[in-house]
Amino acid sequence: MANLKQVAERAGVSPATVSRYLNGSLSLPEPTREAIENAIRALNYHPNPFARSLSRGRTDQIQMVVPEIKAPFFAALVAAVENAAFERGQELAISVTLNRPGREQRYLDSVSDRHVDGLIFVTNHPEVAPLKSRIDAARRVVLLDEDVPGATAPRLFCDNDSGGYLAGQYLARHGHRAIGVIGTGDEMHSGAARFQGFSRALDDSADGGYRVHRKTGSYTIEDGSRLCAELLDEHPGITAIFAMSDELVIGTLDELARRDLRVPDDISIIGFDDILPLDYFATPITAIRQPVEALGAKAVEILLNTDWEDPAACSRVEILPVTLVERSSVASVPPAPQATVQHESNR
Amino acid sequence: MANLKQVAERAGVSPATVSRYLNGSLSLPEPTREAIENAIRALNYHPNPFARSLSRGRTDQIQMVVPEIKAPFFAALVAAVENAAFERGQELAISVTLNRPGREQRYLDSVSDRHVDGLIFVTNHPEVAPLKSRIDAARRVVLLDEDVPGATAPRLFCDNDSGGYLAGQYLARHGHRAIGVIGTGDEMHSGAARFQGFSRALDDSADGGYRVHRKTGSYTIEDGSRLCAELLDEHPGITAIFAMSDELVIGTLDELARRDLRVPDDISIIGFDDILPLDYFATPITAIRQPVEALGAKAVEILLNTDWEDPAACSRVEILPVTLVERSSVASVPPAPQATVQHESNR
Structure with missing residues (x-):
């Protein structure tokens, strides 16, 4: 099935433009509008995957936990995950821990308790040892940006x-x-x-x-x-x-x-x-x-595509290239x- | 009761420094450490109000809905609300709507359904008329930054x-x-x-x-x-x-x-x-x-202190000053x- 990115490529605009056009938040010049509409028709693209998942009777919700949100890197990383989740029809709940271990543990537990389908977890303080057992119990956790040594989870870092x-x-x-x-x-x-x-x-x-x-x-x-x-x-x-x-x-x-x-x-x-x-x-x-956009997209992909029964998949480490x-x-x-x-x- | 800000003032550091010191994410020089500890003792400050609220048997959770998170203003606004919520012992759930009306409506409904105690709502697209009835039904919604004309809710804008x-x-x-x-x-x-x-x-x-x-x-x-x-x-x-x-x-x-x-x-x-x-x-x-810090602090204060049975309180508009x-x-x-x-x- 065609996705938003393919529509954007065919229309010669950014995926964000298509997304904003579709949700009515962006006024576009007529030729751009037409190019997007043509691409949607040509690719038989169905926008609003979220509405589809609701009609299947369940909510696809994933969670992202970050230490803070004001630092430009984290704001950009959250935005990248949000965009990727949106494209995959997933709703994203975002929580900020301010690096407080109690908060981190509670959010991890919410995965064990099946309140969310999965969690993209970012921490950036050194005292992470107590988190290991929570991550192991939670499963369906992707470690992004920083490591929690010893935990069983797929990891995604920049190089x-x-x-x-x-x-x-x-x-x-x-x-x-x-x-x-x-x-x-x-x-x-x-x-x-x-x-x-x-x-x-x-x-x-x-x-x-x-x-x-x-x-x-x-x-x-x-x-x-x-x-x-x-x-x-x-x-x-x-x-x-x-x-x-x-x-x-x-x-x-x-x-x-x-x-x-x-x-x-x-x-x-x-x-x-x-x-x-x-x-x-x-x-x-x-x-x-x-590579903040790629990190966001890849984190969502790993969270949704990992076979959590497969030990090899659950210890995979992906590294995305950086540039000077x-x-x-x-x-x-x-x-x-x-x-x-x-x-x-x-x- | 003394709050984090008073401790910070007495210690001669920023509230963020006290907060980070308390959650162990910040190493400080000994004199600063001592100043903070002295201030905590002198003011009889009890950190970690969240743990207290858990011991009362309920979770104090509020929600914030923003159109996007990458724009520096929204990232800073969310961070300001997060800090204010933290000081008040409230856990904050953050959601990004990408201005999609379906998402906005669902989050508003989650207040009506009593899944969260209250909602700080930020939108920035013009087609907000359908949101009015959802806001009226939800109650316990503070409109921040942009208006939803006709809705019954306290409002907070910069000037x-x-x-x-x-x-x-x-x-x-x-x-x-x-x-x-x-x-x-x-x-x-x-x-x-x-x-x-x-x-x-x-x-x-x-x-x-x-x-x-x-x-x-x-x-x-x-x-x-x-x-x-x-x-x-x-x-x-x-x-x-x-x-x-x-x-x-x-x-x-x-x-x-x-x-x-x-x-x-x-x-x-x-x-x-x-x-x-x-x-x-x-x-x-x-x-x-x-005044992004003040907007965040005031929004949390309005959400937590408003008497939602009082029609006057529910139509209050607060304007915070800007500077050149x-x-x-x-x-x-x-x-x-x-x-x-x-x-x-x-x-």
């Missing part, structure tokens, strides 16, 4: 390791040999993998040795400012900073502005996420882009030959 | 009229007399009120007459580009644009960049919402700021004496 590698390689090729890294620590899947890839890239590409100074905290604006300040106070010789989230980029920019340091003339920055409109920034920020979006926040520096210490990490 | 007035007055005082406006049309509460305030300000402040060219659509990046292009094609003499949302600002900037027009040298912009990090933009954008955040996107222009047409609006 954090490659993202770190791309960032490290890019800085090394631009001559940087004394670099600050701010992000989460190794207790978080994303922080560990991004830093591991980053370090490997410097080993591969930074001729003449390098020094990396790592500061860890959470993915927040406040920690971006705080960790950037610590880096600059303790290691004034750094020429670049790898900030592992959009919020950390903002916090870093704030701290650099307070010290009248210009990007990239005085110091270079490379970010991660690329959900904020970094293109429009005073210095457009080079960043590793998370080059803008103007990294300058080339002449490599100084002094740096020979391999690397140093301090919390 | 759209004053926001429009501030924008118009600011442009007029900077000498602008030929201005483009892009936003929603009069069928939407926000678009109507913002434009009304804007026009009144020009009547009050634009000596020598003015011309306003209005283009209407939805609050999206795509419509920002499209409406900006129409404005520039049809009215090349405009010196400023009032773009009624963050997304419309982004779309406008895209279109101006395609035409190699610089802000504010070639054309001035003033925006609305101010949720995106406009401070960091190449030209920091002057904008009317929505001055940055660098509006230039002063010498007022040209030619403009005498009062104003012109075309869709």
